Amino acid sequence: MSERIAFHILRMQENDIQNFVGTVQDAWDKVKPCETCGYWDDVSPCRICGDSARDHAVVCVVETSQDLVAVSRVRNFNGVYHVLGGALSPLDGVGPQDLKINSLLQRISEGGIREIILALNPDMEGESTSDYISKKIRSWAAGQNGAQMFEIKVTRLAQGLPAGSELEYADEMTLLRAFEGRREMSSMPPAETKPQE
Amino acid sequence: MSERIAFHILRMQENDIQNFVGTVQDAWDKVKPCETCGYWDDVSPCRICGDSARDHAVVCVVETSQDLVAVSRVRNFNGVYHVLGGALSPLDGVGPQDLKINSLLQRISEGGIREIILALNPDMEGESTSDYISKKIRSWAAGQNGAQMFEIKVTRLAQGLPAGSELEYADEMTLLRAFEGRREMSSMPPAETKPQE
Numbered sequence: 001m002s003e004r005i006a007f008h009i010l011r012m013q014e015n016d017i018q019n020f021v022g023t024v025q026d027a028w029d030k031v032k033p034c035e036t037c038g039y040w041d042d043v044s045p046c047r048i049c050g051d052s053a054r055d056h057a058v059v060c061v062v063e064t065s066q067d068l069v070a071v072s073r074v075r076n077f078n079g080v081y082h083v084l085g086g087a088l089s090p091l092d093g094v095g096p097q098d099l100k101i102n103s104l105l106q107r108i109s110e111g112g113i114r115e116i117i118l119a120l121n122p123d124m125e126g127e128s129t130s131d132y133i134s135k136k137i138r139s140w141a142a143g144q145n146g147a148q149m150f151e152i153k154v155t156r157l158a159q160g161l162p163a164g165s166e167l168e169y170a171d172e173m174t175l176l177r178a179f180e181g182r183r184e185m186s187s188m189p190p191a192e193t194k195p196q197e
Numbered sequence: 198m199s200e201r202i203a204f205h206i207l208r209m210q211e212n213d214i215q216n217f218v219g220t221v222q223d224a225w226d227k228v229k230p231c232e233t234c235g236y237w238d239d240v241s242p243c244r245i246c247g248d249s250a251r252d253h254a255v256v257c258v259v260e261t262s263q264d265l266v267a268v269s270r271v272r273n274f275n276g277v278y279h280v281l282g283g284a285l286s287p288l289d290g291v292g293p294q295d296l297k298i299n300s301l302l303q304r305i306s307e308g309g310i311r312e313i314i315l316a317l318n319p320d321m322e323g324e325s326t327s328d329y330i331s332k333k334i335r336s337w338a339a340g341q342n343g344a345q346m347f348e349i350k351v352t353r354l355a356q357g358l359p360a361g362s363e364l365e366y367a368d369e370m371t372l373l374r375a376f377e378g379r380r381e382m383s384s385m386p387p388a389e390t391k392p393q394e
Binding site: 062063064066067069070071073074075076077117118119120121122123126130131134153154155156157158159160161162163164165166167168169170171172173174175176177178179180181182183184185 | 263264273274314327359361362365368373378381
């Protein structure tokens with residue numbers, strides 16, 4: 001991909017290259033990370049954080065801006081985001097201070113957040129980062145004196161069989177997660193028509 | 198794959214082809230579907246159904262024998278199986294009578310089953326078949342007079358992000374299912390050390 005772009009640039013006309021360079025410079029000058037969520041925009045807070053039609057009580061935590069774009073395609077989700085800037089990875093020297101975890105706790109401490117949805121990658125780094133953040137939020141929410149300071153739900157995305165896939169070809173770990181996460185099917189007759197005990 | 202096998206057979210020596218044909222004939226003669234679960238074996242009930250070390254109270258319902266093999270790789274699962282022989286597909290003319298649904302209800306009615314895990318493919322046919330079976334079991338379990346005849350849990354495998362995948366590349370439907378199926382993370386301090394309200 002980057003190769004294709006490089007050769008495309010090399011073949012550009014003088015006029016086009018000046019336009020292109022100008023646009024890149026302009027974007028770099030104007031587009032900055034949102035001071036609330038960390039997503040890129042030419043305004044801060046970004047257009048998502050500034051959108052009053054969204055449910056600001058539900059914050060979806062993602063590793064990267066690309067992940068935010070992926071989640072934004074899920075029509076049922078109407079909350080806001082928090083971009084961590086990666087996942088914990090001791091082998092690569094990425095620790096908690098390298099991610100926007102403190103700013104997440106800061107957002108939570110300002111109140112009004114009902115649920116934190118941890119939408120990190122379903123791999124080792126993503127999972128240990130989710131565990132780390134969940135524990136941080138819980139000890140933060142519990143306060144210093146054991147008095148509950150915040151009432152907040154911390155959830156993580158379901159792991160399991162991808163939609164439209166075939167069970168036969170699922171890897172063992174995915175099947176294991178699908179078993180562990182199995183859910184009871186809702187009963188057939190709606191609650192009101194069911195005989196009450 | 199089938200092409201490769203075909204050409205391999207055509208290139209066989211006389212001796213080998215006789216052995217091969219003999220083995221195929223032998224297998225066909227001996228291996229029959231288990232009268233309990235529908236899986237293939239040269240004994241009936243099959244070695245799985247006959248294994249007293251397994252938990253016969255948990256039955257995992259799969260579409261095909263290949264799916265059973267996939268599930269059998271999940272180490273945590275120690276129950277037994279029921280092979281439906283496919284999924285409902287009105288367009289292909291596959292109705293309830295073409296699948297081993299009645300024999301599943303028969304197994305349930307014999308008692309001793311605590312949970313039915315519906316492990317069908319996460320596609321349209323698999324999902325509508327799961328719904329159909331779940332409803333059948335519930336109305337069967339409810340009995341004719343509204344009196345609860347059987348206490349039985351019907352679950353389905355989790356849908357969501359496959360283990361080790363990247364959220365960025367997940368399709369919209371899989372992400373939607375991962376959101377819908379999100380689960381609360383267990384609280385950090387174990388229950389016994391948590392202050393009781």
